[in-house]
Amino acid sequence: MAQLAINIGNLSLRNPVMTASGTFGYGLEFTDFIDLNRLGAYIVKGTTLLPRQGNDYPRMAETASGMLNCVGLQNKGVDYFCKEIYPQLKDFKSHAIVNVSGSTPEDYAECAARVAELEKIPAIELNISCPNVHDGGMAFGVSCAGAASVVKAVRAAYPKTLIVKLSPNVTDISEIARAVEAEGADSVSLINTLMGMSVDIERRKSNLSIGTGGLSGPCVKPIALRMVHQVAKAVKIPVIGLGGIMNAEDAIEFIMCGATAIQVGTANFIDPAVTMKIIDGMNDWCDQHGVKNIYEIIGVI
Template identity: 80%
Template sequence: MAQLNVKVGGLDLKNPVLTASGTFGYGLEFADFIDLNRLGGFIVKGTTLHPREGNDYPRMAETPSGMLNCVGLQNKGVDYFCEHIYPQLKDIDSNVLVNVSGSSPEDYAECAARIDALDHIPGIELNISCPNVKDGGMAFGVTCEGAASVVRAVRQRYHKTLIVKLSPNVTDIASIAKAVEAEGADSVSLINTLMGMSIDIERRKSRLSIGTGGLSGPCVKPVALRMVWQVARAVNIPVVGLGGIMNAADAIEFLMAGATAIEIGTANFIDPTTTIRVIDGMNEWLDSHGVKDVHEIIGCLK
């Protein structure tokens, strides 16, 4: 058995496999399918300062080799999480992380501060792909200034591991990664979904209630892999790679491109045991190739 443990910020992961927010609920929903304690960590669904209803239905659509969604961060708010969900998660022997979203830097910071008080939540992932309501709806994560403003506000009030999830809907993702690193991010995760749409030609309408949505699944993997490779060469903090990972071979590609850890997202909808299959498959590959420690392949791309 190869050594699979890695470190992301202050997080000690028993293996590099995490789950992507929005695809794993609160983790509890998957407890009947897998042993949550085997995961390097899992990231619970997007959490905001106040409850959100999300977008109208339909808000999911299948596409070739992927899916679109415009769920809209439906959740019951951070206080509900702290009071009702956290007590069910705190004794799991894995890194339980919370994905934090907001509509202003102040919202993000207040939400993060309330999670900071929870002893058994060692880190958060900031979703900076949210629209800035004060700036005409433009996502924070598409400019260096917007991304930096959120991280700066959160870093002042959050003292544990801070992972920033980057949007791929930009021209230069490496510059944005460097901007959040400069403001105190402990790690970056990428990619979030690509913007896309699908049209029902019989109804002459979009298949999603708000017209467009986030594209995920195997179809985005080549883009995600390229962006992870670019960012890993540009920053000095750990990179967490995600986007279309379906099996151990996919995960290993991301590690070779420079990711220290990976997240599995859309694949969880297809097979709820994907995470465990990836952990076991990674172990088998490393053993069969004489690799004693996963660090030997991280960033090894020639």
């Protein structure tokens, strides 16, 4: 048994495997398939101060090795989460982390402050990178000033572990990472989805209701690895890597590129039990390669 425990800021995780926001519901959707207690952490779906209906159907287009989505942050709002969902999550042993989104720095901060009151939620992931909403979301994440403004507002309102999720739809992701680190982020997670399109040539229309969507799945993994590698060299805070991880070997690639932890996203749609296989597979890989502690291979490239 290799030592897989890692730390993200003040947060200790039993292993580096987390689930990506928007691909794992509130975690409860997966309890028929996996033991939530075994995860390092699970990140619940993007939560906003007020409820959102999201974008119109169709919201999804399949691609050869991935998918596009334009869900647009459909959620019932932070109060619903606190009242209805939190009581169902608080007794699981692994950490529930809330992905927080918003339209202005003020409502990001207010949403974060509400979540801060929940004793068993030790961290939030700030979503400044959703490509599917017009107001806020990625608008903040594509400039250093925009990203810094949101992180500054939230940092003042949120005392626990603050993870900031970065957009790959930028010229230089390491600049943005440095900007959020300077404002007090405890960690960065990357990458969110890449903006893309899919066309129905018979109808001469986009397959997605808003025209574009965010690309995820194995097709984005090489880009995600490159960006994790870049960012890990640029900042001192721990990096959480995600983008197309389908198995333990993919996860190890991210760790070697500099990720302290990883998130599994789209793969949950293909195999709802994949996270358990990744945890076991990482442990086996470490054992087979004489790695006693996962920290031995973080950022070896």
